[in-house]
Amino acid sequence: MRIYRSGHPDVPRDLNLTELLHQHAGKVDLPNSHLIAKDDVNNRSLTIGALRNRAGRFANGLQKHFQPPDQARWMMVVPNSVDYVEIIHSVLWLGGVVCPVKHTLVVGETAHAITVARPFAIIVCTSEGSKVLQAVDVAKKELRSQDVAWTRPHIVSAIEHVVGIFHFPKDFLDYTPLPIPHHQDASTRVVTIHLSSGTTGNPKGVELSHHNYVANCFQLYHHDPAQWPPNLRQVASTPYVHIAQMMPAAFFGP
Template identity: 30%
Template sequence: MALPSLYPDVEIPDVSVPAHVLSAGGTRPDAPALVDGLKGDTITHGQLAAYVDRVAAALHARGLRKGDVVAVFCPNTPWYPVVFHGIAAAGCVMSPINSLYTPDEIAFQLRDSGAKVLITVSPFLDRVRAAVDQAPVDEIVVMDGAEGHPSLLDLLSTDAPSVQVDIDPAQDLVTLPYSSGTTGLPKGVMLTHRNLVANVVQMRPIMDVHEGDERIIAVLPFFHIYGLTVLMNQGLAVGGTVVTLPRFDLEDFLRVIQDQRITRAFVAPPIVLALAKHPLVDQFDLSSLRTITSGAAPLDESLALACQQRLRQGADTGVTVAQGYGMTELSPVSHSTPDTGQEPPGAAADVPKGSVGYALPNTECRLVDPATGEDVAAGLRGELWVRGPQVMKGYLNNPQATADTLDGEGWLHTGDVAVVDEHGHYTVVDRVKELIKYKGYQVAPAELEAVLLGHPEIADAAVIGVLEEESGEELPKAFVVRAAGSSLTPETVMEYMAGKVAPHKKIRFVEFIEQVPKSSAGKILRKELKAAR
């Protein structure tokens, strides 16, 4: 049974991504659009629109045409949106490459996407050269300049005429991000102009937007769809200021929030964990923050509350800590917790902290038993299926993977296990493929990780299932990062868990590690833990 959103549908403009996102360039041209968090360099909304026009013209003058793929391999800078929207305005497709990728991984994406041009920065040039030896491109643009390569300044200084490309928002691709590869080789996710415009518009009703006063810290990478849509495009579309950081460093992050008077932080759970537990937080004034929204991985209720309570102590601030849900194939958001006062008509104001909130406008959901394919009864767990205008077009050159994920009725099978309560609040409990099967029970690693993080001497934790050969059962194993000065033993961790969870959920093995491996978006890389055990 399809469960509609509790929000009324919103109208989705039939326009390109740049046409929608850059509209503030005409209404607030002198307002700051982008700020370098470390250097302070600023690009106004008017300058952004002008720069985008020049990049599009330069790409067109170099022979690129509608549908051509331009790969971007670059950390967050104020110039990243200039490049993205310039590519989009030229009718081309931007394929963002993870800044941590090796030459082999870069080459795979260049080859698979068919990229004709690669735009990068000089510190990444060694990896780029090694990659293009395997997968050649027509040209490498080095944004900050390098001998033998055109720079971003060369593109911006072109005198080529402006271009007007006939874009069909519903069909034409604007970006081709690659999925994380946690379930096999990375796959190119085909996202259209309509997908991204829809998602930006869908988020507007859940936000109490302070026109001209939204200041968003962009530390999550723009090469990830969360950063690209939620931080970058959504921030610019509301006429706000997006303050960039090239990587996460806690002290830089806190200082930028303080000095730039940041109002919104979109983060991943590891950052919430740092805000809740790290002593450095107390040295900075974070009172400008109104909301912290976590995504990319489940955020436990107790951790969200601990972070919120800590930031409210001794500060005249009403900051709230909440979470949303999405995935690359959803452009990325399908569910989120609204700002206070932006709840669906007739809904209660309080959304449980462990919940990902409500389905966005224009979004339908189903909860399906993975074994039977039937919808589960109310209040029971099932795989979350989503249908809406933010659902991807499919996977590039991979009809089988597309058919396995996106069915003929337009339902995207997320692979995530969720439950919805009587108020329309969704809670995502784990991945279908990550559930630990023990004596007929399904044990969710994320649930056990949340309990582990409640221990004051545990700084971080991850849980996987390990096979016991004699019984054939999967047993929960915890990888634990001790807090500074802790003398925890495996026995004390197991005793702690035994007092907190049902017998079938008890941790059976404990291994102490220095750091939990995570993706740039904050997802635990369980496959690395399984490979190393």
């Protein structure tokens, strides 16, 4: 066990994750060529420079296609992949909230996740599309029985393209990025809604803010800079949807 006595880092309250993507929490400024993710799903790789460029352009494409309200909820039913990382940062860039759901859940479990998140849109890997559509119908009936108003979500495919359905990333890469957002208080801006483990009942929604994630990044660098160097390599066998995996998978890597 290690006991920390090094105080606390100064964490700006007005810094969001899109701004942090273009900066760095530690003292080493990574070059744009720095590799941050590789996958065996589509055999893709991603550098921090490409993510900085593509996430803003995807955000602009999503904005033009769907015109979502601020803090709209985007459910992700996608396996660990480069696409996963790009989707997260694109949604956050346009002011959205990511609701990650494990893609291997059965219809009933996915339906419950939908009733909790009530998403504006669902981005789903193609292989799980039929299951998710069934889950949407189940969730709609459940919410109606509770007199909860909810509009059927937009459906976007990922990983493999499906004719007749908008596909990420194919259909959303705009020529120019959205402006980088800025908010005076990042603690009021929700980043993710996770499902709890459900050990004492049905899983519940847990909200985390930009400030939660930014503070975590700064704390990791502050307490253990030698443990998180630029040449760090991580193999992720657990799903990114797990709340403990979201930090290194989507936000801490840059």
